[in-house]
Amino acid sequence: MIQLYHADMSTCAQKVRLVLEHKELAWNSHLLNLRQRDQHEPQYLKLNPNGVVPTLIDGGNVIIESTVICEYLDDAYPEKSLVPDAPENKALMRQWTKWLDEFLHFHTGVLSGSIAFRFQHLARPKDELEAYLSGIPDLRRRKRQRQQIELGLEAPQFRESILAFEIFLEKLEKQLKKTEWMAGDTYSLADIGYTPYVTRLYELKLENWLSNRPEIEAWFEKIKKQTNYTNAYLNWKNQAYCDLMAEKGLEAWPRIERILIENPDN
Ligand SMILES: N[C@@H](CCC(=O)N[C@@H](CS)C(=O)NCC(=O)O)C(=O)O
CATH class of the missing domain: 3.40.30.10 (Glutaredoxin)
Structure with missing residues (x-):
């Protein structure tokens, strides 16, 4: 098995x-x-x-x-395939998943870590925290973790990660205006890939960020109705993590809003 x-x-x-x-x-x-x-x-x-x-x-x-x-x-396991048939949609799906790996995943880590998860790390004895940090094999990741734990919203990459998430939301809203799902007219690995990342915004109570993005909201409603969302996400939810994210995310929102308003591209 x-x-x-x-x-x-x-x-x-x-x-x-x-x-x-x-x-x-x-x-x-x-x-x-x-x-x-x-x-x-x-x-x-x-x-x-x-x-x-x-x-x-x-x-x-x-x-x-x-x-x-x-x-x-x-x-x-090709049954119930999650890869579109048309080569152009397959390419679109892979562009999305590549962008997730190369770009958005990193920034989501900064967001969740700087806003909420740092408090779990700060609550442990200092030697345990040091052991955790020195155990991270990837040096870039180790440095990022240390900064977000120690500095939170003041971490140098926080602002950049907020702006990165804004770019993502713009890009997704635009895509969903054109196609029913992220890579065409069928639910695919692109939709699956990004489901946890949009879910993370709701966990952090940052849904105001979506208020002018009706296409994403409608897409997410469809996502939540799928049985796999219950079995793969809701059934595994860690309530203590969600409570922490909700509390700290609400506190962070005014700061995020300021960053978005001050964004020179706005
Ligand atoms: N590129 C990897 C990234 C995996 C990754 O970042 N996993 C995180 C959780 S989402 C993790 O295991 N973090 C370990 C830690 O926090 O020490 C993948 O896509 O599998």
Whole structure:
């Protein structure tokens, strides 16, 4: 049976669970606690040297990188395909998922970390925090984590990440004016990829950001109605994380609004 190493609130793990549940595949859960540093355990690093979730094992094959895992699942289990037939829509889907990996995922990490998750890290003893930081294999990620934990909304990349999210929302609204789903007229890996990232805005109670974006709101209503959203997201929701995100996100909104208003492109 398929084995998935994942975490309840990880956006990348949510993507993979959305695919597994859409395809109604049976899978075994190996739930990691990222705050307890399960992802840095030597046994896990043998599977995923980057020290991140998710990791999928299927028939002895170890697959890492959430976008690659999603594509793998669609190739290996083609029923209820999530890849559009038309080559141009397939290309559009891949442009979206590539942009997610190269751009938006990083900025979402800054947003969630600087606004909310830093408080989980600050609550632990200093030596535990240092052990966590020095266990992060990727040095760029390690530096970013330290800055967002120590500086929060004052972290140098916070403003840039807000503006990056604004670019994303503009781009998505524009796309959804043209097509029913993100990569054409069918639900695809692009919609699945971005579902956790739009969900994150609601978790952080930043939905005001969407108030002039009716296409995204309508798209998200359709997303929430799919059974995989219940099975892959709602059923795995960590209430303590959501409470923290809601509280800290509401506090951060005036600051975010100011950044958006001051944005020279506005
Ligand atoms: N490019 C990787 C990124 C994975 C990633 O960033 N995972 C995060 C959770 S969304 C993680 O495991 N973080 C570990 C940590 O916080 O130490 C993928 O798409 O699988």
